[in-house]
Each structure stands twice: as structure tokens, then as C-alpha cells.
Amino acid sequence: MADERPRxxxxxxVRWDEDNYMTRRELAKFxxxxxxxxxxxxxxxxxxxxxxxxxxxxxxxxxGVDEVAPGGSLLFRYPTDDDPCIxxxxxxxxxxxxxxxxxxxxxxxxxxxxxxxxxxxxxxxSFSASEGLPLAGPPTRRLPRIVIERRGADLVATGxxx
Amino acid sequence: METRxxxxxxxxxxxxxxxxxxxxxxxxVAAALEALVARQFVVLVPTAIASGMLFxxxxxxxxxxxxxxxxxxxxxxxx
Numbered sequence: 001m002a003d004e005r006p007r008x009x010x011x012x013x014v015r016w017d018e019d020n021y022m023t024r025r026e027l028a029k030f031x032x033x034x035x036x037x038x039x040x041x042x043x044x045x046x047x048x049x050x051x052x053x054x055x056x057x058x059x060x061x062x063x064g065v066d067e068v069a070p071g072g073s074l075l076f077r078y079p080t081d082d083d084p085c086i087x088x089x090x091x092x093x094x095x096x097x098x099x100x101x102x103x104x105x106x107x108x109x110x111x112x113x114x115x116x117x118x119x120x121x122x123x124x125x126s127f128s129a130s131e132g133l134p135l136a137g138p139p140t141r142r143l144p145r146i147v148i149e150r151r152g153a154d155l156v157a158t159g160x161x162x
Numbered sequence: 163m164e165t166r167x168x169x170x171x172x173x174x175x176x177x178x179x180x181x182x183x184x185x186x187x188x189x190x191v192a193a194a195l196e197a198l199v200a201r202q203f204v205v206l207v208p209t210a211i212a213s214g215m216l217f218x219x220x221x222x223x224x225x226x227x228x229x230x231x232x233x234x235x236x237x238x239x240x241x
Binding site for chain 2: 024025027028029031032034035036038039041042043045046048049050103141144162
């Protein structure tokens with residue numbers, strides 16, 4: 001008796017809908033595999049974070065003490081030329097310095113002397129100019145503080161406090 | 163309700179639960195990445211532990227439902 005199946009069946013034995021069919025069991029296995037992959041990624045991130053070297057923080061002269069007037073501010077870069085920072089001197093003469101990169105979406109914050117705050121013009125976030133703490137707007141994390149020491153007539157940056 | 167139908171519902175429920183756990187893990191990865199960029203290293207270990215626990219939970223659920231399915235097949239149709 002002759003085989004009634006068309007000859008192309010030999011080359012294409014699986015129907016396309018059967019080929020794409022995925023059982024719930026296969027989907028559950030696939031999701032669990034994805035879960036394992038995500039757990040591995042999380043462990044890898046933790047490993048990178050805990051073993052990665054902190055960037056070196058050189059001791060660098062920023063400005064002379066008299067170069068920043070009370071109520072004024074000064075822009076500088078620390079610890080590398082890719083890290084913009086802002087130094088603020090309040091009316092009483094206290095000097096603080098912070099990273100200029102907003103902790104929300106990395107816009108540059110600017111000093112608003114009247115309110116003694118650092119504001120981000122992108123999304124109206126604001127930070128305390130004395131502590132770097134978020135006061136309003138979207139940011140939830142404080143600005144990294146640049147440690148400033150007064151050495152004679154100079155202001156010197158010695159480190160970064162995250 | 164027949165045992166087979168109960169098993170089918172159980173399988174679907176577990177599948178949805180595993181999918182939910184994977185979504186939570188995605189959120190944990192995003193949070194860990196953000197913490198890494200922001201140098202908030204204290205966040206990294208708890209997120210890794212939580213993600214690992216969710217993976218163990220997903221694996222446990224998969225094992226439970228597959229073994230349940232195997233027992234169901236052993237009993238035959240109708241339970």
C-alpha cells in the first residue's frame with residue numbers, strides 16, 4: 001500500500017503551531033532558570049561592590065580662604081577632573097563642599113545663597129548647603145561631602161564622604 | 163472537583179507565583195545596580211541574599227509542582 005503522506009512532510013515533519021507550543025512545565029522551568037540568573041547577577045553586583053577599589057582621594061589645594069566671599073560659592077573638580085564639586089561659604093564663614101552631581105539624575109546642582117541651599121534646576125530638587133541632605137524634590141540621597149581642611153591660607157580637599 | 167483539575171489550578175497558581183518572584187528579583191537587580199553606582203555598598207549584600215532566597219523559593223515551588231504532577235500521572239486520570 002502506497003504511503004499517502006505528501007513527500008514534503010519528510011522535510012518538514014513538525015507543524016509550526018506544535019513547534020511553538022510551550023507547556024506550563026517548560027515555562028515554569030524557564031522562569032526558575034531566569035530566577036537563578038537574576039540571583040547570580042545580584043551576587044555578582046555585590047561582589048563587584050565589595051571588592052572594587054575605592055577611587056584614590058588625593059590631597060589637593062582648592063582655593064585660598066579669601067577667594068570665597070561669605071555667602072558665595074566656588075566650583076572645582078575632585079578627586080578627578082571628571083568629578084564636579086561645589087564649595088559653599090555661608091554668611092557666618094563656615095565652609096562646606098559637596099559633589100555637584102545631583103543624586104537624582106546627575107544634573108549639576110547650583111548654590112542659591114538667599115536660602116542657603118543647593119538646587120538642581122532639572123527637577124527642582126534641593127539640598128541643604130551645610131549638610132548636603134535632600135530637602136525637597138525627587139532626590140532621596142544626600143550629596144557626597146568633600147572633606148575640606150584649612151591649611152594656612154589655603155583650602156585643601158582631602159577626601160570624599162559618601 | 164477532580165484531582166487532575168485541582169492539579170491544573172495548582173500548577174497555574176505556582177506558575178504565576180514564580181513569575182511574581184522573578185519580577186521582584188528584577189526590581190532587586192535594578193536597586194542593587196543603582197546602589198552600586200551611588201556607592202551605597204551597604205545595600206548590596208542584603209539584596210543579593212534576598213535574591214538568592216527568592217531563587218531558592220522559586221526552585222522549591224518548581225520542585226513541588228513537578229513532583230505533584232508526577233504523582234498525579236502515576237495515579238492515572240481522575241486521581
